[in-house]
Amino acid sequence: MKTKLLGKTPDELVAVASGCGLKPFVGRQLAEWLYVKRAADWSRMGNISNAAKTRLQEEYELGTSAPVGSALSSDGTAKYLFDVGEGRCVESVVIPDEDRKTLCVSSQAGCKMGCRFCMTGRQGWHGNLDAADILNQFISIPEASELTNAVFMGMGEPLDNYEAVDRAIRILTAENGFGWSPKRITLSTIGVVPVLKRFLDEHRCHLAVSLHNPFPEERLDMMPVQKAWPLEEVINLIRQYDFSGQRRVSFEYTMFAGWNDDKRHADALIRLLGGLECRVNLIRFHKIPDFPYECAPAVRMEEFKNRLNNHGVICTIRASRGEDILAACGMLAGQR
Numbered sequence: 196m197k198t199k200l201l202g203k204t205p206d207e208l209v210a211v212a213s214g215c216g217l218k219p220f221v222g223r224q225l226a227e228w229l230y231v232k233r234a235a236d237w238s239r240m241g242n243i244s245n246a247a248k249t250r251l252q253e254e255y256e257l258g259t260s261a262p263v264g265s266a267l268s269s270d271g272t273a274k275y276l277f278d279v280g281e282g283r284c285v286e287s288v289v290i291p292d293e294d295r296k297t298l299c300v301s302s303q304a305g306c307k308m309g310c311r312f313c314m315t316g317r318q319g320w321h322g323n324l325d326a327a328d329i330l331n332q333f334i335s336i337p338e339a340s341e342l343t344n345a346v347f348m349g350m351g352e353p354l355d356n357y358e359a360v361d362r363a364i365r366i367l368t369a370e371n372g373f374g375w376s377p378k379r380i381t382l383s384t385i386g387v388v389p390v391l392k393r394f395l396d397e398h399r400c401h402l403a404v405s406l407h408n409p410f411p412e413e414r415l416d417m418m419p420v421q422k423a424w425p426l427e428e429v430i431n432l433i434r435q436y437d438f439s440g441q442r443r444v445s446f447e448y449t450m451f452a453g454w455n456d457d458k459r460h461a462d463a464l465i466r467l468l469g470g471l472e473c474r475v476n477l478i479r480f481h482k483i484p485d486f487p488y489e490c491a492p493a494v495r496m497e498e499f500k501n502r503l504n505n506h507g508v509i510c511t512i513r514a515s516r517g518e519d520i521l522a523a524c525g526m527l528a529g530q531r
């Protein structure tokens with residue numbers, strides 16, 4: 196099996212070229228084609244000689260692969276399906292919004308975390324993506340050259356596959372990689388505490404935490420992670436970092452009627468997050484099969500939002516995107 200070039204850092208690509216007996220500049224050209232020009236096939240790499248390509252192809256493949264399916268929502272959101280081998284597929288979503296195009300990227304095939312309200316969690320874990328699989332979602336879509344932002348909020352828990360996610364973020368933010376500012380990237384997690392600490396120490400990207408319920412025993416009922424990494428520990432860790440400047444932290448709060456949408460929850464959330472520079476995003480719950488809860492009524496969400504805002508916790512209701520193509524939060528299942 197050949198080694199993938201995609202997912203290697205620009206410095207590693209230079210080493211690859213040297214290892215193949217080619218000049219180091221061929222490695223720099225590879226990095227530019229893959230990460231700056233987002234070229235998904237060899238034929239576009241016009242300034243690399245055929246002899247150099249042939250030599251590289253003896254040991255390496257690009258590691259790019261086109262989506263095997265796509266769907267377009269009436270609101271302009273696009274969903275792409277990628278085959279990541281061994282019968283596994285993952286999905287990515289492109290969300291256009293005014294002058295932004297945000298890619299919601301997957302990091303695992305399925306997920307181990309088992310959140311009861313999530314279609315990805317229901318299917319269980321079928322393996323980690325490597326950095327090439329992650330970056331391919333940026334490169335092999337029609338919008339590749341138009342992407343402005345990325346959220347690690349697709350299938351999987353990114354901090355449960357940190358080596359690959361860390362590598363992908365390093366390439367995205369490297370000057371001779373994609374050259375993106377970390378401010379363009381948000382990582383969303385349910386709070387795998389020790390890995391979260393590593394991420395906060397090593398990267399300047401924004402953070403989003405899936406909170407959903409401020410009461411430990413109630414949260415545990417829907418999110419098994421609460422047992423291993425209680426929310427309190429997650430918040431205590433976050434309080435040790437500075438989110439008053441460039442880096443931001445937000446808390447995702449999906450609203451279920453009768454589970455987490457009343458005044459008691461709003462007040463507990465205000466106490467939990469008091470004094471922290473953050474934002475709470477209320478998310479409409481999108482109904483999934485065989486699950487007893489419905490989305491909280493719009494008026495209830497509005498009251499919840501107002502209560503938080505009136506007590507100094509910035510809160511917004513996030514617009515739902517791509518629901519008609521099963522691309523909204525919690526709906527990704529990676530099925531053909």
Ligand code: SF4
Nearest residue numbers: 306308310313316351
């Ligand atoms: Fe995994 Fe996130 Fe779904 Fe929980 S919500 S099961 S962490 S993908």
